[in-house]
Amino acid sequence: MKKTEMSSTAPTKEKNKEKSKQQILDAVGKLLVEKGYAALKVNDIATTAKLDKKLIYRYFGSTEQLLDEFVKSRDFWSNVNDERAPQPINDGGKAFTKAMFHEQFDTIFENKEFQHVLLWRLSQQRQSLQKLVEQQEASGELLFEHIIQPQFKENTPTFRAISAIIISGLYYLDMSTAHNSSIFCGLDMASTEGRNEVKKAIDFLVEQTYQHL
Amino acid sequence: MKKTEMSSTAPTKEKNKEKSKQQILDAVGKLLVEKGYAALKVNDIATTAKLDKKLIYRYFGSTEQLLDEFVKSRDFWSNVNDERAPQPINDGGKAFTKAMFHEQFDTIFENKEFQHVLLWRLSQQRQSLQKLVEQQEASGELLFEHIIQPQFKENTPTFRAISAIIISGLYYLDMSTAHNSSIFCGLDMASTEGRNEVKKAIDFLVEQTYQHL
DNA sequence: GTTTAGTGTCACCTATTAGTGACATTGTAT
DNA sequence: ATACAATGTCACTAATAGGTGACACTAAAC
Numbered sequence: 001m002k003k004t005e006m007s008s009t010a011p012t013k014e015k016n017k018e019k020s021k022q023q024i025l026d027a028v029g030k031l032l033v034e035k036g037y038a039a040l041k042v043n044d045i046a047t048t049a050k051l052d053k054k055l056i057y058r059y060f061g062s063t064e065q066l067l068d069e070f071v072k073s074r075d076f077w078s079n080v081n082d083e084r085a086p087q088p089i090n091d092g093g094k095a096f097t098k099a100m101f102h103e104q105f106d107t108i109f110e111n112k113e114f115q116h117v118l119l120w121r122l123s124q125q126r127q128s129l130q131k132l133v134e135q136q137e138a139s140g141e142l143l144f145e146h147i148i149q150p151q152f153k154e155n156t157p158t159f160r161a162i163s164a165i166i167i168s169g170l171y172y173l174d175m176s177t178a179h180n181s182s183i184f185c186g187l188d189m190a191s192t193e194g195r196n197e198v199k200k201a202i203d204f205l206v207e208q209t210y211q212h213l
Numbered sequence: 214m215k216k217t218e219m220s221s222t223a224p225t226k227e228k229n230k231e232k233s234k235q236q237i238l239d240a241v242g243k244l245l246v247e248k249g250y251a252a253l254k255v256n257d258i259a260t261t262a263k264l265d266k267k268l269i270y271r272y273f274g275s276t277e278q279l280l281d282e283f284v285k286s287r288d289f290w291s292n293v294n295d296e297r298a299p300q301p302i303n304d305g306g307k308a309f310t311k312a313m314f315h316e317q318f319d320t321i322f323e324n325k326e327f328q329h330v331l332l333w334r335l336s337q338q339r340q341s342l343q344k345l346v347e348q349q350e351a352s353g354e355l356l357f358e359h360i361i362q363p364q365f366k367e368n369t370p371t372f373r374a375i376s377a378i379i380i381s382g383l384y385y386l387d388m389s390t391a392h393n394s395s396i397f398c399g400l401d402m403a404s405t406e407g408r409n410e411v412k413k414a415i416d417f418l419v420e421q422t423y424q425h426l
Numbered sequence: 427g428t429t430t431a432g433t434g435t436c437a438c439c440t441a442t443t444a445g446t447g448a449c450a451t452t453g454t455a456t
Numbered sequence: 457a458t459a460c461a462a463t464g465t466c467a468c469t470a471a472t473a474g475g476t477g478a479c480a481c482t483a484a485a486c
Contacts, residue, residue: 016462016463016464017462017463020463020464036336036337038251038336041442041443041444042443042444042445043442043443043444051464052464052465052466053444053445054445054446054464054465054466055463055464057444057445057446058462058463058464062444062445063444063445119332119335119336121392121393122332122335122388122389122392122393123249123251123332123336123392124249125392130393130394133393133394134394137394137396137397137398137399140398140399141399144398144399157400157410158410158413158414158417160398160399160400160410161398161400161407161410161411161413161414162414162417162418163398164382164386164397164398164400164402164411164414165378165379165382165383165386165411165414165415165418166378166382167382167398168381168382168384168385168386168389168397169377169378169379169380169381169382169385170378171381171385172381172382172384172385173377173378173381175335176335176381179334179335179336179338180334180335180343180346181343181346181347181350183350184350184377184381185350185353185357185373185374185376185377185380186350186353186354186357186373187370187373187374187377189377194374197370197371197373197374198374198377198378200371200374201371201374201375201377201378202378204371204375204422204426205375205378205418205421205422208418208421208422208425209417209418209421212417212421212425213417229432229433229434230432230433233433233434254472254473254474255473255474255475256472256473256474264434265434265435265436266474266475267434267435267436267475267476268433268434270474270475270476271432271433271434275474275475276474276475
């Protein structure tokens with residue numbers, strides 16, 4: 001009978017472990033968003049997770065490993081990786097490029113955790129964060145090879161540079177909006193109008209690039 | 214005779230105070246560049262300055278005030294403020310805009326202290342850092358009003374957005390070059406070639422904007 | 427010489443932080 | 457019932473952190 005119970009109900013011990021690990025990982029995310037990566041201390045994490053810090057060491061080995069685990073647990077570049085080209089690409093990727101830039105701009109704006117991870121990886125040399133950079137480069141490379149190169153031929157490097165400016169510009173604007181004043185070049189980057197101006201600018205720049213590069 | 218000495222030679226005590234204050238401020242800069250803003254701890258600062266931390270409290274009041282003092286002591290936006298338009302502006306500011314973007318890109322690349330302050334102000338809400346944002350906005354506003362507005366009329370907001378993307382893009386690229394891998398969109402942002410591609414891209418984007426916006 | 431004010435040094439206190447050993451609790455297998 | 461293994465709790469250490477009081481030294485004023 002006891003055996004029957006065991007096999008019918010999932011083992012509660014295991015469940016609690018997974019639940020606790022999840023609580024801890026979530027606490028990292030919460031602290032990251034609320035106080036920034038500098039506030040990621042074991043004691044705070046444990047308190048936020050409402051668990052003893054001992055469990056952090058037991059389940060993750062060390063604070064370092066916990067943070068690495070946290071980074072790995074989030075899939076920040078899924079929206080870039082995923083291959084849903086919304087419309088067939090017969091314009092050399094123009095519409096796709098515009099849409100991707102818009103998506104990046106909005107996704108990062110909404111995802112505070114993402115913003116803090118961007119900032120974190122600018123500030124610290126953590127291996128798991130470095131991996132994000134490589135991952136991002138790799139997924140971007142696919143686009144450049146398959147869509148941009150055929151379109152722009154020998155001008156591909158310039159297109160790369162233009163993309164670099166635009167993408168990193170969007171990153172910075174989203175980060176600075178969340179942490180500093182939201183005014184940049186006189187536009188309110190937290191308002192719909194301001195953000196629409198940026199999107200118009202993106203479309204304009206991409207359009208001009210496709211027409212005149 | 215003693216009195217004569219006093220009035221002829223500067224009082225050495227005062228001199229030492231100023232020298233010590235300078236040593237402390239320089240130590241902040243050195244630590245900021247070498248270890249990032251998170252490493253700005255009193256003990257480290259004092260050690261780096263080769264002085265007792267007591268002096269930090271005596272001369273600056275607190276660590277907080279020291280850091281504010283440090284930020285105020287540097288004039289990071291002088292290169293933007295200063296009104297040396299290299300050529301007469303009869304092209305609506307096109308050449309000036311290109312030159313300014315290039316200058317920003319290179320200045321920040323070379324000035325590691327500047328990079329760290331950019332990062333610092335994204336990460337922390339310190340009043341003296343916030344003032345930098347306002348100062349920067351104010352000096353930019355002059356350009357928009359006097360040069361851009363007459364040229365672009367009702368399209369000025371779009372031009373603002375384009376500038377916002379480009380400037381913040383240059384910021385981010387310079388920061389990420391120094392702290393992460395220097396590869397972005399497949400271009401090496403630490404190499405001359407990579408940076409020249411970016412400059413070509415800047416010129417192209419500005420050119421297109423002036424021709425077709 | 428004595429006083430005085432400012433500079434610099436040292437020892438000390440306190441709070442925070444990371445990390446661990448010991449133990450109590452609980453669910454499960456025998 | 458007993459043994460066992462994993463979860464969770466607590467008290468403790470050690471290191472690092474910010475900050476201060478007391479005192480020695482020195483240059484100038486009298």
